[in-house]
Amino acid sequence: MAGRLRIAEEPGVAMLAQVEYQALYRKYRPQRFSEIIGQGHVTETLAREVVEDKVAHAYLFAGPRGTGKTTAARILAKSLNCTNRQDGGEPCNVCSSCVGITEGSSLDVIELDAASHNSVDDIRDMRVSVSTVASAGGAKRVFILDEAHMLSKAAGNALLKTLEEPPAHVHFVLATTEPYKLLDTIRSRAQRFDFHPVSIGSLVKHLGSISDSEGYQRSEEALVAVARHARGSVRDSMSLLEQVAALGESSVEIAGVNRALGLADREVYSRLGSAVADLDARSALEMVATLSAEGADLRRFVAEAIAFFRGVFLVKYAPNLSEVVDESEDVIDDWRRIADELSASDVLRVLDIMSEALIQLREGREERLMIELALLKMTRPEVASDPASLAARLEHLEQRMKRMTAGATAAPQIPAPKPAPARLEPVVAPAGQPEATKAEGVAPSASVEDGAIDEAPEDSAQELIPVEEAAASPGPAAAGEVTFLDLQSVWPALVAGVRDILGSRRYALFRESSPGAVEGSVLVMHLPEHRSFHLQQLNSDNVVAAIVATKASELLGVDVTVEFRTDGEPQLPVVSEVPVIPNKDDLAEAPEEGTDPTSLMSEFLGAEVVEEVEND
DSSP states (O other): OOOOEEOOEETTEEOOOEEOOOOHHHHTOOOSGGGSOSOHHHHHHHHHHHHTTOOOSEEEEEOSTTSSHHHHHHHHHHHHHOTTOOGGGOOOSOSHHHHHHHHTOOSSEEEEETTTSOSHHHHHHHHHHHTSOOSSTTOOEEEEEETGGGSOHHHHHHHHHHHHSOOTTEEEEEEESOGGGSOHHHHTTSEEEEOOOOOHHHHHHHHHHHHHHHTOEEOHHHHHHHHHHHTTOHHHHHHHHHHHHHHTTSEEOHHHHHHHHTOOOHHHHHHHHHHHHHTOHHHHHHHHHHHHHTTOOHHHHHHHHHHHHHHHHHHHHOTTHHHHSOOOHHHHHHHHHHHHHSOHHHHHHHHHHHHHHHHHHHTTOOHHHHHHHHHHHHHOGGGOOSHHHHHHHHHHHHHHHHHHHHHHHHSOOOOOOOOOSSOBOOOOOOTTOOHHHHHTTOOOOOOOGGGOOOOOOHHHHTTOOBHHHHHHSOOHHHHOSOOHHHHHHHHHHHHHHHHHHHOHHHHHHHTTOEEEEEETTEEEEEEOTTOHHHHHHHHHOHHHHHHHHHHHHHHHSSOOEEEEEESSOOOOOOOOOOOOOOOHHHHHHSOOOOOOHHHHHHHHHOOOOOOOOOOO
16 A cells, blocks of 8 residues: 555665555545535635735634545645745645645644644643744644533633733634534634534545545445444544455445444344334344344444334425435435335334434343344334324224225125025014004015916015025024123233223223123123213213223224113113193192001001090
């Protein structure tokens, strides 16, 4: 690999030349403004200020790591001190000043690490250095303070005066990843530039150019995976590219990227989305077992799954998705396919469950166990009692009922066959019924003598059913799949299963009911007649019937609904004649039917009549 050539010599001995190896991010560090990728809003402004000689005395470069903050500061210093500056404010990189700054030997560019120079004494030494002149006439002294947010409050206050009114030949560049930690008085004295994360497309193009220069065999999918994992950092992407190339013997393939990072294949997340849509817990658990056996990073798998389902959620509400996210079209197509299989509520439920699992993993919980529990909650909503899982269960039940209803509606309607010339069963009227009533709406019986059949009227022909067909046609009882015995057998499990889900108030109402009857797919629960308040509350709260129906459908294996009624049919009030209200005078004149006080005393007090005294 190319690098600086050093030749060591000893008296009488010539040493072989050794080439010093450099990491890719150092070897391909930009040396011109135009070579910095993804930060055009910064480089164009700085170059124009240099050309117009309007350079500020202090700059604040803020942004994520690996986006070019320190590199831009060095190029600015080279451009200010270049003796052969080119058009557009670009340094020549040939003169002694540019070479010295590139090699780090220039006396006019002083780089300090604020993490280790954060005391007042360090700032005092800097102020002394600021007061000295440049190494050459007309040169500019540039102080680059990296990780400036690490300055202590006292050191920041000590820097204020120098930062506000430095000598004319001095410029400050403060670089930081956390600008909000700087003092407001420092931020207000500097011209701020925000460095943005580099897009995946720009990173892929840059990594492809470096791979061609280094002679790497690469695939586009592998470069996209490297760029996505770098999260907008050019330095991180180049370090990862170098690592994957070393692992694959100068070959950059997706398998090598997954091995180096412990990532799962992209298809895994699509399979996970399909498993959630199909409620296939087995496939989800087998997927985790496979990833664990392959040595994948399960924590990173959860984080990537959250990012995947975030994209699925955005598909439902962002028509211009390619303008919202920085992803390839293949990834967006995977999001769209899973979005067609899952509802928005399901996607939100999955995001909540996976986010909670990621928090538990960061707390040091058992990784595989936490992920398996999360997948079970996603693919088996009945194992969770939270409102979101309950809503998911109800939604799946509604979808199944809609599909069943749609299938029944779409089934071809077979017309009832006309009565064939066969023996017909006459309708026998009850004894004692008038002949007119017998004949009303009843078809005449057929005569079977000599094989002749009396023709029936057209109006009554459809009411005649052959005996063989009537015997073969199933009745209402045969069409139902749930019997009252089935309901009684699962009743204990049903009561126990809904106890925690209903809550104390609703469960107190529900436990007053008991199995009453089964009417097709409707389970009728009876309540005593004196529990009218409970019946009113249950019928007004649809949640209780929905939860009980969901649990009963799970236990019986058939979709059912639930209704609450009283023990007996409601009795309609008998309408009688209007009662005659007697006259008040009649009531006063009516004979009193009083009670003999003597008998009351004898009965309740045990008194005896000693002597009867008659009043004259």
